[in-house]
Amino acid sequence: MTNFLPWRHLRQQSCWRLWMLLFVGSVLIALMATYSLRSGYGLKARALETLLASDTAIQQQLSAHRARWQARQVAPSPNPQRVLRDWQPALVSLASAMPEQAWLTQLRYQPPRLTLTGFAATPSALSALAESLKLLPGFMIGPAGEMQQDTQGRWTFSFTLTSQG
Known part of the structure; x- marks a missing residue:
């Protein structure tokens, strides 16, 4: 009669290792995906802030230009x-x-x-x-x-x- 206990034990250990490797790999992939998404959202937020600041500056320049233009329109033309x-x-x-x-x-x-x-x-x-x-x-x-x-x-x-x- 053959004793399969050591073989079963080795097989059981290799299965546990495989499942642990898959579990740890999945956790690492989930952590990396979360970090990647968070950093991507941070970049998007900074880009939107920069875009908002540039739009605000353009609007200020436009309103100043419009005020100068209107002042010129109101100024009397030379006789x-x-x-x-x-x-x-x-x-x-x-x-x-x-x-x-x-x-x-x-x-x-x-x-x-x-x-x-x-x-x-x-x-x-x-x-x-x-x-x-x-x-x-x-x-x-x-x-x-x-x-x-x-x-x-x-x-x-x-x-x-x-x-x-």
């Missing part, structure tokens, strides 16, 4: 009659300073600079214009811009005047 009246002496003195052989094609004012662009028939008219612009009241002449002769023989010019008042 064209008053603007013309303020510029009339400067334009009259500019017209009287222009030599007969020079004419303007563009007059651009971006405070505090007035840019004059045009044509002159001769180089002497160009130098006479430069000299008369130096004497123009209320403005100081800056360096001359590009001057060149076009295909029709006219001299193109560009002067920048700076407002003194």
Whole structure:
């Protein structure tokens, strides 16, 4: 007769080991899944907080911009009659300073600079214009811009005047 007790005992121990390994593995997997979910929720919460803070900052900037825009809308627009009246002496003195052989094609004012662009028939008219612009009241002449002769023989010019008042 054979004694199966030691074999049963070994088999029983290996079964217990297998079940314990499965149980401990399941517990470890459950712990890791819980930790992973918790850290994922923490990341999502921080991302949502950052998104909320950026949205709040954007809304504040938008409301400030809207307030500035509305203030500009409410501000009175300049009266064209008053603007013309303020510029009339400067334009009259500019017209009287222009030599007969020079004419303007563009007059651009971006405070505090007035840019004059045009044509002159001769180089002497160009130098006479430069000299008369130096004497123009209320403005100081800056360096001359590009001057060149076009295909029709006219001299193109560009002067920048700076407002003194």
